[in-house]
Amino acid sequence: MQQNHTRLFITLFITLIGIFSTAYCQEDHIQFSVINDTAHIDASIPVDSVGASLVDDDNDYYDNIDHGDGMLFTYFNWMPGYSRYQHFDIITIHYRHQGSAPRDTLILTGYHHPANFKITSNYGWRHRRMHRGVDLGLPVGTPIAAAFDGMVRISKGNNTGGYGNLVVIRHDNGLETYYAHLSKRLVNPGQIVKAGDIIGLGGNTGRSYGSHLHFETRYLGNDINPNRIVDFDNFTLKHDTLYISGYSVSTPTPVKTTEVVQAPKPASSAVYYRVRKGDNLGKIAQKYHTTVSKLKKLNRLRSDFIREGQRIRVR
Numbered sequence: 001m002q003q004n005h006t007r008l009f010i011t012l013f014i015t016l017i018g019i020f021s022t023a024y025c026q027e028d029h030i031q032f033s034v035i036n037d038t039a040h041i042d043a044s045i046p047v048d049s050v051g052a053s054l055v056d057d058d059n060d061y062y063d064n065i066d067h068g069d070g071m072l073f074t075y076f077n078w079m080p081g082y083s084r085y086q087h088f089d090i091i092t093i094h095y096r097h098q099g100s101a102p103r104d105t106l107i108l109t110g111y112h113h114p115a116n117f118k119i120t121s122n123y124g125w126r127h128r129r130m131h132r133g134v135d136l137g138l139p140v141g142t143p144i145a146a147a148f149d150g151m152v153r154i155s156k157g158n159n160t161g162g163y164g165n166l167v168v169i170r171h172d173n174g175l176e177t178y179y180a181h182l183s184k185r186l187v188n189p190g191q192i193v194k195a196g197d198i199i200g201l202g203g204n205t206g207r208s209y210g211s212h213l214h215f216e217t218r219y220l221g222n223d224i225n226p227n228r229i230v231d232f233d234n235f236t237l238k239h240d241t242l243y244i245s246g247y248s249v250s251t252p253t254p255v256k257t258t259e260v261v262q263a264p265k266p267a268s269s270a271v272y273y274r275v276r277k278g279d280n281l282g283k284i285a286q287k288y289h290t291t292v293s294k295l296k297k298l299n300r301l302r303s304d305f306i307r308e309g310q311r312i313r314v315r
Helices: 002-021 054-058 071-075 281-287 292-299
Strands: 029-035 038-044 105-107 119-121 124-126 129-131 134-137 143-145 150-156 165-171 175-182 198-201 212-219 222-224 241-247 272-274 311-313
Touching: 165 198, 175 198, 281 292, 292 311
Parallel strands: 038 241
Antiparallel strands: 029 038, 105 241, 119 134, 124 129, 134 212, 143 198, 150 165, 165 175, 175 212, 212 222, 272 311
C-alpha cells in the first residue's frame, strides 16, 4: 500500500511539472528582409506570452526522455529562461500589453565582435533540428566579449548538456545575445557589462564536439539569424537599425537562406497515430522526429498522460 501511494504521488507530481513547465514554451519564427539599408524583420510572437525557449529549443533531451520515470527530475531546469520575461527583468524592454504587439525600431550601435574567428557552422536546419545560432571555431580559453552594452540575465554552469556553460545578456536595444559552450563564465546575473567586456572564455562544454563559441541573437525569445545583423567576415555590423514591423503565430519549418526569408507554410495534411500499449509521448516524438512539447501543442494536451487507443496528431 505504501509503495502504491508513493507511485501515485510521483505520477501526480510529474504531471503537475509537465503542465507548469510547458506553459510558456513557444516556438517562433522571424521573417527578415532588407529595406533601404535597414534590417527589417517580421517576428512571429505568441499572442499570450513571450517565452525565452532556452531549455525547450536547445535541450531536446528533456522532451525525449521517458516522462514516466525519475529522469525527469534530473533533467528539468527551473530557470528564468523558461518563464515570461517580466517576472525576472530588472531592465524592462518592449513587452506587449493586452495582446497588442509593438512596432519597434532597434538601434544597433556600439557593437563589439565576440571573438574574431570565422564561422564553422552556420545558422539553419541541420540533421532534422534547428541550429539557432552560429558557431565560431576557436581555441579553449579564448576571451569572449559582450556584443553590446547590457545586463547579464543568465550565467549558468552546465558541463554536460545543451548549451554547456552559458551567458545570456539583455541589451539596451532590446536584443539578447547567447554565448554557449564556455570553458569559464566571468560574469554574474544582474551584472552590467559594456560592449567589449570579457564575459567568459571559449570552450567545449555541453553538447559540443570541439572547442567553439555558439553565438545567438534573439528578440523577445525569437531567434534571428546572426548573419542578418553581423558581417562575420569583417567582424562588424551590417546595418545600424533593426525594424520590427509585424507579428503572427507560426511554427518554423526548414527554409533556404536567401536575402528574404519567406514565412513558413502550414502542412497540407495532418498525420495521426493510434497509441499502443507501452507508448508514451517521448517514444512517439522520437518515432516521428518531433518533440513532446510540439505533440502536446498539436493535441492541446495539459499533461503527459495518454491512453491506449487514443488518436494523436503527430504532424
